[in-house]
Amino acid sequence: MNGVPLAGFIALSMFMFITGVVxxxxxxxxxxxxxxxxxxxxxxxxxxxxxxxxxxxSPTMVxxxxxxxxxxxxxxxxxxxxxxxxxxxIMAIYRLKENIxxxxxxxxxx
Amino acid sequence: xxxxxxWISVAPVxxxxxTGMLALIVHMITGNPEQQWTQKVTVLGLLTSLxxxxxxxxxxxTSFNSMLSLDRLGIVAQLLTVLSAFIVALxxxxxxxxxxxxxxxxxxxxxxxxxxGMIVCATRNLLVLFVGIEILSISxxxxxGLQRGSKRSEESAIKYxxxxxFATGFLLYGxxxxxxxxxxxxxxxxxxxxxxxxxxxxxxxSLSFALIxxxxxxxxxxxxxxxxTPDVYEGAxxxxxxxxxxxxxxxxxxxxxxxxxxxxxxxxxxxxTIAGLAVLSMVVxxxxxxxxxxxxxxxxxxxxxxxxxxxxxxxxxxSALQTSHVSLIYFLFGYVLTTLGVFVVLMMAAKDGEEPSxxxxxxxxxxxxxxxxxxxxxxxxxxxxxxxxxxxLGKVFVxxxxxxxxxxxxxxxxxxxxxxxxxxxxxxLKSVFSPEASDSRPITVTMPQVLSLAICVFGVIGSVVxxxxxxxxxxLR
Numbered sequence: 168m169n170g171v172p173l174a175g176f177i178a179l180s181m182f183m184f185i186t187g188v189v190x191x192x193x194x195x196x197x198x199x200x201x202x203x204x205x206x207x208x209x210x211x212x213x214x215x216x217x218x219x220x221x222x223x224x225s226p227t228m229v230x231x232x233x234x235x236x237x238x239x240x241x242x243x244x245x246x247x248x249x250x251x252x253x254x255x256x257i258m259a260i261y262r263l264k265e266n267i268x269x270x271x272x273x274x275x276x277x
Numbered sequence: 278x279x280x281x282x283x284w285i286s287v288a289p290v291x292x293x294x295x296t297g298m299l300a301l302i303v304h305m306i307t308g309n310p311e312q313q314w315t316q317k318v319t320v321l322g323l324l325t326s327l328x329x330x331x332x333x334x335x336x337x338x339t340s341f342n343s344m345l346s347l348d349r350l351g352i353v354a355q356l357l358t359v360l361s362a363f364i365v366a367l368x369x370x371x372x373x374x375x376x377x378x379x380x381x382x383x384x385x386x387x388x389x390x391x392x393x394g395m396i397v398c399a400t401r402n403l404l405v406l407f408v409g410i411e412i413l414s415i416s417x418x419x420x421x422g423l424q425r426g427s428k429r430s431e432e433s434a435i436k437y438x439x440x441x442x443f444a445t446g447f448l449l450y451g452x453x454x455x456x457x458x459x460x461x462x463x464x465x466x467x468x469x470x471x472x473x474x475x476x477x478x479x480x481x482x483s484l485s486f487a488l489i490x491x492x493x494x495x496x497x498x499x500x501x502x503x504x505x506t507p508d509v510y511e512g513a514x515x516x517x518x519x520x521x522x523x524x525x526x527x528x529x530x531x532x533x534x535x536x537x538x539x540x541x542x543x544x545x546x547x548x549x550t551i552a553g554l555a556v557l558s559m560v561v562x563x564x565x566x567x568x569x570x571x572x573x574x575x576x577x578x579x580x581x582x583x584x585x586x587x588x589x590x591x592x593x594x595x596s597a598l599q600t601s602h603v604s605l606i607y608f609l610f611g612y613v614l615t616t617l618g619v620f621v622v623l624m625m626a627a628k629d630g631e632e633p634s635x636x637x638x639x640x641x642x643x644x645x646x647x648x649x650x651x652x653x654x655x656x657x658x659x660x661x662x663x664x665x666x667x668x669x670l671g672k673v674f675v676x677x678x679x680x681x682x683x684x685x686x687x688x689x690x691x692x693x694x695x696x697x698x699x700x701x702x703x704x705x706l707k708s709v710f711s712p713e714a715s716d717s718r719p720i721t722v723t724m725p726q727v728l729s730l731a732i733c734v735f736g737v738i739g740s741v742v743x744x745x746x747x748x749x750x751x752x753l754r
Contacts, residue, residue: 177457184450191443200439207446211453218457231460238404238462242449245411249445252415253438256422260431269439272432275508 176217183210195269197257201250208246212239283340286347289330289355290395293362296322297388304381312381316370319384323363323391330356343463344402350602354398354531357613361524362391364617364729369516371723372624376514378424386423387520390416397528401535403452403462409528410448410496414441417525421513433512440495440505448492454485464535468542486540490550493536496529497584500557507565510577515632518573519620522580523613530587534594534605541595548596551588552687558585559694566701570635575701576619579660582698583612589691590675597682603748604674610740611667615659618733622649622656625726628718639708646720650709652730657706659737661699667740 183206190203219235261267284291296319304315330352339346347355366387373383393412400406418441422434456462458481459470471482494502510518533551540547562582569575590605626633626642626649633639643650659668672695679688740747 180453184446187446191439197435197439201442204439204442204446207443208449211446211449214450214453215456218453218460222457223460228460234404234460234462235456238407238452238456241404241408245408245415245445248411248415249442252418253442256418256431256434256438259422259425260428260435263426263428263431269435272435274429274432275436275512 173217173221176221177214180210180214180217183207183213197260197267197269198254200269201253201257205246205250208242212242215239215242283338285333286338286340286345286399288333289326289359290392290399292322292326292329293359293388293395294392296326297385297392300388301382301385304385310379310381311370311374312384313370315381315384316366319366319388320363322388323359323366327356327359327363330359344405345399346401346465347399348602350531350534350606351399353602353606354527354609355395357609358391358394358398358524358527360732361520361527361613361617362387364621364732365516365520365524367725367729368621368624370725372514372516372627375627376424377426378514380423380425383420383423386416386420390420390520391524394524394528398531401463401465401539403455403464406464406532407445407449407452410532411445413525413528414445414496417441417517417521420517420520421509423517424514427512429512430514431512433509436505437509437513444492444495444502447488447495451485451488451490451492454481454488458482458485464539467539471543482543486543486547486550489536490554493529493533494554497526497533497587498558498581499554499584499588500561500581503558503561503581503584506581507574507577510573510580511571515573515620515624515627518576519617519624522576522616522620526580526584527609527613530584530605530609533588534591537591537595541597545596548592548682548684551595552592552684555585555588555592555687556690558582558588559690560585563694563698563701566698569701570637572623572633572636572639572705575636575705576616579698579702580616582694583616585694586672586675586691587612589679589687592687593675593678593682593684596684597678601678604671604678607667607674607740608671611659611671611737614733614736614740615656615666615668618652618656618730618737619660621726621729621733622653625649625720625722636704636708639705640711640713642709642720644712645718646722648722648727648730649720652734653709654706655734655737657702661702662695663699665738665741667737670741670744 187203187207191200194200215235215238219232223231257267300315300318303318304312307314337348366384390413393409396409397406418434418438421437422431424430458478459466470478498506537551559582562578562585566575566578569578623632658664659666662668662672676688
């Protein structure tokens with residue numbers, strides 16, 4: 168197969184994933200944290216599709232290839248459901264406190 | 278080719294999912310804030326599912342092109358998940374009313390969380406596992422934030438949500454690596470790929486093992502992925518926590534066990550990694566519980582320690598390569614009923630809509646309500662693992678398996694931790710039977726509360742008294 172090799176896609180996917188992880192750890196705004204989590208999920212999708220295309224696309228491996236592509240559809244659907252719930256929770260917090268910074272969420276500790 | 282569909286093996290899950298939808302419709306039609314009908318529909322649906330499970334749970338089976346594999350463990354775990362949802366739905370009305378939570382979404386969400394938990398129990402396919410875990414988790418995020426006017430409830434919801442979604446990312450990346458190595462999403466095939474493939478695939482599989490361990494560790498609240506547990510337990514409404522700690526955990530525990538079983542043959546490192554997490558969870562859970570004055574946080578650390586005991590069984594099965602479900606089934610049985618019972622007692626002891634938050638608030642509970650006090654004795658003994666209670670038998674089975682698997686050091690750590698844990702559990706009993714009461718008003722006990730306490734007490738003691746016929750009925754001996 169011509170063009171970008173599989174390793175290129177996996178490297179990009181890992182870069183996206185690590186960016187997401189680092190972002191979740193260092194950022195303090197829940198919406199930005201949430202965007203970083205979405206970045207992690209997109210890294211997953213990229214990895215699945217790259218594997219399906221490069222390793223499991225021969226005619227003898229239709230089932231294996233389809234499995235990876237199916238997984239991507241499910242990941243996207245679940246990510247959408249998570250957005251709905253997550254933004255709802257963030258809205259509820261904003262109504263109570265007018266401030267959504269995660270460092271200010273410190274009622275529960277000990 | 279479309280494979281034959283065995284509807285009967287998904288019937289219990291389907292009934293619970295449909296119950297959730299029906300409950301939502303009923304809530305919309307009746308629209309009354311007390312939700313009596315919503316609650317009745319949910320209780321009835323969960324009961325139907327329980328009956329179907331018991332009636333059809335006779336034999337192990339795989340269906341849906343082996344995407345669904347119901348073994349003994351899966352069937353019993355599904356039973357426990359539904360049972361905990363049933364009891365929570367039974368005792369919730371008075372609690373929700375006292376807390377002024379007028380949202381009818383509670384019962385449908387509970388049913389859907391149960392659906393997710395049941396799906397997780399019944400599969401070794403990573404796609405189905407992922408979807409099940411997400412159905413369970415997303416419902417639980419909503420439930421944790423159910424008390425919209427309370428900053429604590431909302432704070433617990435966002436902490437649970439952000440950390441849970443973060444963990445999902447790790448789980449998914451692990452699944453992607455597994456897929457890259459094998460082209461399959463069925464984790465029971467891990468071993469054959471491990472032994473037949475080249476070094477590249479082994480790197481991918483090792484990476485997938487590490488990432489999935491992180492993801493499942495979060496869901497089971499194993500140390501060092503446990504930080505969310507005490508905060509969420511403290512902030513979320515108690516009836517939600519009661520389900521989270523029992524029905525919500527069973528699925529994650531079974532997934533961890535299946536995961537250890539599937540990856541076990543890859544090498545000693547699998548068992549040792551899980552055993553390491555188990556030791557950390559037991560030690561950190563018990564040590565942090567020692568200094569706790571807050572009851573719900575104490576129970577959270579206790580559940581972290583219990584997750585450690587479950588991880589011991591997962592490490593055992595990963596190293597022994599002969600699969601015996603008995604120890605985990607018995608342990609889960611005891612854990613679920615005991616924890617449920619403790620939370621029901623906590624909800625009973627609530628006054629003016631505030632459940633007891635510290636150990637001092639429990640003082641004199643035995644004189645205020647003898648039923649609550651004495652059932653708590655049974656539950657605490659079961660948590661310690663002392664006397665003719667299921668907690669004792671569960672731990673004995675786990676220890677025996679650990680010795681059989683040549684993990685003597687792990688058995689020693691577990692015994693030491695059980696002894697250590699006894700101290701703070703006895704602290705609970707000490708306050709309950711303390712003569713000076715924080716409040717002398719007797720507790721009015723409602724019918725559903727008595728019924729659920731009776732189920733829990735009977736289960737905890739009965740599983741020891743009738744253990745031979747029970748095992749025979751489950752087909753384990």
